[in-house]
Amino acid sequence: MVRKVMTGNSATAYGALVSGVEVVSAYPITPQTTVVEKIAEFVSDGSFKGQYICVESEHSAMASCISASQTGVRTFTATSSQGLLLMHEMIHWAANTRSPVGLVNVNRAVGPPWSIWADHTDAMAQRDTGALNIFVESAQEILDMVIQGYKVAEDPDVLLPFIINADAFFLSHTFEPVDVPDAKKVQEWLGRYEAPYPLDPDDPHGYGSLTFPHQWYMELRYNIKRAMDRSAELIPKVSKDFAKLFGRDHGGNVEEYRTKDAEVALVAMGTMVSTAREVVDRMRDEGHKVGLVKVRSFRPFPQKELRDIAERIPVLGVADRCFTYGQEGPLSTEARAAVYTLKNRPVIKNYVIGVGGRDIHVNVLRKVFLDIEKVKEKGLDKESVWVGLKRPPNEPPEVM
Amino acid sequence: MAEPKMSTRERMKGKAPKFTIPKDEWMDVGHVGCQGCGGCHAMRYVLKALGQKTILSIPACCWAVMPTVLPYHNLKVPMLYTAFEVTGASISGIRAALDVRGRKDINVVGFAGDGGTVDIGLQALSGCVERGHNVFYICYDNEAYMNTGIQRSGSTPRGAWTTTTQVGSTEDWKREPKKNIVEIMVAHRIPYACTASVAYPEDLVKKLKKGLEIKGPKYYHIMAPCPTGWRYPPEKTIEYAKMATDACAFPIYEVEYGKYTINKKPAKKVPMKDYMMAQGRFRHLPDKEIASIQVQVDYEWDLLLKKEEWTKDFKKPQ
Numbered sequence: 162m163v164r165k166v167m168t169g170n171s172a173t174a175y176g177a178l179v180s181g182v183e184v185v186s187a188y189p190i191t192p193q194t195t196v197v198e199k200i201a202e203f204v205s206d207g208s209f210k211g212q213y214i215c216v217e218s219e220h221s222a223m224a225s226c227i228s229a230s231q232t233g234v235r236t237f238t239a240t241s242s243q244g245l246l247l248m249h250e251m252i253h254w255a256a257n258t259r260s261p262v263g264l265v266n267v268n269r270a271v272g273p274p275w276s277i278w279a280d281h282t283d284a285m286a287q288r289d290t291g292a293l294n295i296f297v298e299s300a301q302e303i304l305d306m307v308i309q310g311y312k313v314a315e316d317p318d319v320l321l322p323f324i325i326n327a328d329a330f331f332l333s334h335t336f337e338p339v340d341v342p343d344a345k346k347v348q349e350w351l352g353r354y355e356a357p358y359p360l361d362p363d364d365p366h367g368y369g370s371l372t373f374p375h376q377w378y379m380e381l382r383y384n385i386k387r388a389m390d391r392s393a394e395l396i397p398k399v400s401k402d403f404a405k406l407f408g409r410d411h412g413g414n415v416e417e418y419r420t421k422d423a424e425v426a427l428v429a430m431g432t433m434v435s436t437a438r439e440v441v442d443r444m445r446d447e448g449h450k451v452g453l454v455k456v457r458s459f460r461p462f463p464q465k466e467l468r469d470i471a472e473r474i475p476v477l478g479v480a481d482r483c484f485t486y487g488q489e490g491p492l493s494t495e496a497r498a499a500v501y502t503l504k505n506r507p508v509i510k511n512y513v514i515g516v517g518g519r520d521i522h523v524n525v526l527r528k529v530f531l532d533i534e535k536v537k538e539k540g541l542d543k544e545s546v547w548v549g550l551k552r553p554p555n556e557p558p559e560v561m
Numbered sequence: 562m563a564e565p566k567m568s569t570r571e572r573m574k575g576k577a578p579k580f581t582i583p584k585d586e587w588m589d590v591g592h593v594g595c596q597g598c599g600g601c602h603a604m605r606y607v608l609k610a611l612g613q614k615t616i617l618s619i620p621a622c623c624w625a626v627m628p629t630v631l632p633y634h635n636l637k638v639p640m641l642y643t644a645f646e647v648t649g650a651s652i653s654g655i656r657a658a659l660d661v662r663g664r665k666d667i668n669v670v671g672f673a674g675d676g677g678t679v680d681i682g683l684q685a686l687s688g689c690v691e692r693g694h695n696v697f698y699i700c701y702d703n704e705a706y707m708n709t710g711i712q713r714s715g716s717t718p719r720g721a722w723t724t725t726t727q728v729g730s731t732e733d734w735k736r737e738p739k740k741n742i743v744e745i746m747v748a749h750r751i752p753y754a755c756t757a758s759v760a761y762p763e764d765l766v767k768k769l770k771k772g773l774e775i776k777g778p779k780y781y782h783i784m785a786p787c788p789t790g791w792r793y794p795p796e797k798t799i800e801y802a803k804m805a806t807d808a809c810a811f812p813i814y815e816v817e818y819g820k821y822t823i824n825k826k827p828a829k830k831v832p833m834k835d836y837m838m839a840q841g842r843f844r845h846l847p848d849k850e851i852a853s854i855q856v857q858v859d860y861e862w863d864l865l866l867k868k869e870e871w872t873k874d875f876k877k878p879q
Contacts, residue, residue: 183661186654212657216650217688224647224685225654228618231641232658254644360639360655362614362667369642370631377631 169332172300174199176307183234186214219244223251230260233359242269255322256291261314278518279328293323294460296430331432393461414463423452478533489545511545597795599785602759603701610769621645622674649689675716703787715740755815758784760802792841808836809862820875
């Protein structure tokens, strides 16, 4: 193990390197660019011995990763925003071909207008693809989750692509100390990827033939549903196994922080969780009974875990760094759906926050926590509000 | 005077034609293509030439349906179905994966229709060829989007009726000439690019065998007439494929490291009118338009002859 000071993008590249990926295919996009540069550095200094394809688009990056994965090797790519959206078709394809391709997405806003800063819209567009969608809050967590991602995704009962989401600049370009585990130890733990049905002239098959409505399409989709359910069980287990070997446990599908006796809690994803943790500590010091729930896995969605939390905490605020037009923040919608079957449903209020990289300052989150407490005292005023808009539009009640 | 009786074998001794096409079959019976499908011939010959150690990647096109419905499959080599626009990327990935596991002995083949090659798949193909992967890219050209039911592609020739260039009272047949994809490949400085035709299987097999000796990307553009889309009886496929070459509408040539060689030079050019009037898709054309097309075809043919002449002393760069 080596401890180095590095950016989240370097941690991404090291994650791929120590995981022993065999084919990397990627295309540069701000703010992911330094990932492809770092991998090129690994190629030039001889530390990466696989094949590095500098493709002509993100779409081709994912396409070539899928075909390589179907040939039977461990594959990796990284992208961001528009690039992830261009890949979208092939992310469906990766899941539908049951290819455990590894992908790190540096969450960035979708244009126009051009914005290269943190936003979760790009990741949310992949919700229905069948890819595992994991959100992290530190460079260390990126690196560790790339490794764990392969452990989960390559499980014979899973075989789905995974996406590790890391907020633009807050992670991609910010330096922090990162432990880089020993590659040999990691690869011993992961084992060599052996595709169950690799492309092989000595055992020829058709991979993806036409299937009629009365035949197998529906069953094949049901298999993916089951694989995703299985991954929900595996993520916490793999996290524990990883902790035994490498000494770090980032938690399972959700991580709870000071929720034991909390009267209200904020549910959030990505880097805003780090800020929220600080705010919780400060407010706890002042006597507020506030807690924090970090959703690590958006797909599979932690239904069970959230229900368990909702049974203990009567009021939840859900923060979304993006918005589903015509509805509300997607994490909030999912959280509401998860707790709907509970007898004593909690009150849920949605906070749309930090869109397009707008700073989520401790003071902003403090206001959010105070508002959640207000909901507890006075009841729900609005289901969804936008936090910190500069110029409130004509309907101020939706703005906080 | 009666000739002495000889058996056929004795009579043909020393004169018997040499069969250059391998007898092995890698395409089984049972494909679901139309009767007289040119693409079907293309696949059969390609697999005969490249043999068992072959992996196919096929995007959306007729051949994405022709191997039949799951769980049946009429090809005896592995075949990956891939998205419409990614054949070039897909074969790059397969090649990289095989190389990293040390399996250099397997031929990686992209097999796409004309729409998947010259239109939606052009970017991925360009990227693949520019990066120089050691792969075969085969385009079987039936001159329209035939799998979706005869819509114009960039490879549809000038004058053709398709369901998206309907003739009608506005005479809105396809006004633009066919995209010259081989020239686009040559502009990539590809080691080997050629045209071939299902009418000349020995030439096609020879070119594929040649490709086995060339490291890097190899591009094959195979004329594969479509009775359904061209509106002619299915038994005429080979005849019209040959006519396309004899009319110089689809010349058979190869470009090795920039050196042009025309493989089939018609002894007597078939007039474009004869070629076009044989097919329903051109039957609406007035003589004036055909004459104009003839001028264009003659010009292109002369240009090709010139290219062959100009590059005849070219040698493979060391």
